[in-house]
Every structure is written in C-alpha cells, then in structure tokens.
Amino acid sequence: EAQVTQNPRYLITVTGKKLTVTCSQNMNHEYMSWYRQDPGLGLRQIYYSMNVEVTDKGDVPEGYKVSRKEKRNFPLILESPSPNQTSLYFCASSLGRSSGANVLTFGAGSRLTVL
Amino acid sequence: GENVEQHPSTLSVQEGDSAVIKCTYSDSASNYFPWYKQELGKRPQLIIDIRSNVGEKKDQRIAVTLNKTAKHFSLHITETQPEDSAVYFCAASPTGNQFYFGTGTSLTVIP
Numbered sequence: 589e590a591q592v593t594q595n596p597r598y599l600i601t602v603t604g605k606k607l608t609v610t611c612s613q614n615m616n617h618e619y620m621s622w623y624r625q626d627p628g629l630g631l632r633q634i635y636y637s638m639n640v641e642v643t644d645k646g647d648v649p650e651g652y653k654v655s656r657k658e659k660r661n662f663p664l665i666l667e668s669p670s671p672n673q674t675s676l677y678f679c680a681s682s683l684g685r686s687s688g689a690n691v692l693t694f695g696a697g698s699r700l701t702v703l
Numbered sequence: 704g705e706n707v708e709q710h711p712s713t714l715s716v717q718e719g720d721s722a723v724i725k726c727t728y729s730d731s732a733s734n735y736f737p738w739y740k741q742e743l744g745k746r747p748q749l750i751i752d753i754r755s756n757v758g759e760k761k762d763q764r765i766a767v768t769l770n771k772t773a774k775h776f777s778l779h780i781t782e783t784q785p786e787d788s789a790v791y792f793c794a795a796s797p798t799g800n801q802f803y804f805g806t807g808t809s810l811t812v813i814p
Contacts, residue, residue: 619800621802630709630804633802690737692747696745
C-alpha cells in the first residue's frame with residue numbers, strides 16, 4: 589500500500605530534550621516536506637526537500653532541522669524543543685515538480701507536546 | 704512570501720444546499736492552487752486542484768474557480784451531504800515546492 593509513515597504518532601517530552609520524528613514513504617517520491625498544524629493557523633511549511641541531499645526552508649523553519657540522506661526518509665529533528673513547538677506535525681510527499689505532479693500525500697500526523 | 708487568506712472560518716449549511724469557501728493570495732507568481740479536506744482526527748487529503756492556466760475545474764459535486772487578476776479562488780460544493788462535514792484548506796504554491804495554506808474552514812452539513 590502506497591503510504592507515508594510517521595513515527596511516533598504521539599510524544600510528550602520536556603524542554604531541551606532532543607527528539608526526532610521519522611517520516612518514510614514507499615512511493616519513490618522525489619519531494620518530501622514537513623508541516624505543523626496549529627488551531628487557527630492552518631498548515632505551515634517547516635522544511636521541504638526536492639531530492640536526496642537537497643533541503644530548503646519553508647515558512648517556519650526556526651528550531652527545526654531536517655536531513656535527506658535517502659530518497660524514502662525525511663526525518664524532522666528538534667535539537668532543543670520548546671513549549672511553542674507543541675503542535676501536530678505532518679509529513680507529506682509528492683512525485684515532485686519535475687514531473688508536474690504536486691499532489692501531496694500526507695502521513696497520519698505526529699502530535700508532539702513539549703512541557 | 705505568499706499570504707493566503709481563507710473565509711469563512713466556519714460554515715454551516717443544510718444538507719442539499721451549496722457551500723462556497725473563498726481564498727485570496729498575494730503572490731502573482733503562484734500558479735498551483737490545491738484544496739485539501741481534513742476530517743476530524745485524519746490527515747489532509749486532496750479533493751481538487753487548479754493551475755493558473757485554467758479558470759474553472761469540476762469534479763462531480765465539487766468545483767474550483769480561479770480569478771488570477773483579482774488573485775482569488777473559490778471552492779464550490781453542491782448538493783452537500785453529511786459526509787462533506789470536515790475542515791477544508793486552500794493553498795497556493797508559487798514554485799511547486801513551497802506551499803502556503805489558508806487557515807481552514809470548518810464546514811458542518813446539517814442533516
């Protein structure tokens with residue numbers, strides 16, 4: 589089944605404790621991206637990657653890091669989480685702009701709480 | 704960067720009526736406008752999209768219109784059904800890689 593898989597789905601952590609949210613897709617998609625969803629603010633793009641070893645900042649990249657060492661994986665790293673990073677996070681992928689196909693396939697979401 | 708505004712934030716309609724959600728964007732370079740539906744507790748899923756070289760697109764009960772001059776686009780749902788109840792997000796993309804979403808419209812269809 590074609591899908592985007594995120595882990596963990598739920599996480600409660602404390603301020604300053606580094607964490608990684610993993611994202612993996614099995615559709616051979618070139619493009620992957622991360623979003624955070626907050627009430628009243630919609631979805632905001634954190635980072636995106638057009639291909640392996642190519643990453644770019646989205647609208648709200650502060651406090652986050654990403655890497656794209658393999659085509660299928662795009663982990664989101666919070667080096668020193670703070671309470672304002674409490675949010676619902678979505679990973680998404682698509683075939684990529686080069687193919688003319690921009691339809692995003694989203695993962696199920698990861699709800700992160702930073703105390 | 705791009706700024707997308709979406710209205711209304713909440714919308715209630717009687718089953719069978721039509722629903723319209725409107726979005727405006729600021730960057731004239733935006734050329735791709737998708738709409739996503741998010742049911743409660745679920746992930747967003749694409750329902751329809753339109754590119755800037757097209758003024759209108761339909762898919763059964765759903766249609767999207769685009770006015771490039773005015774920089775606004777709208778989602779139209781006809782003959783609404785209870786299963787249309789969800790949060791709808793519009794988005795604009797100037798590059799195909801960056802996506803700017805609206806703040807969402809919570810649609811409730813009353814049986």
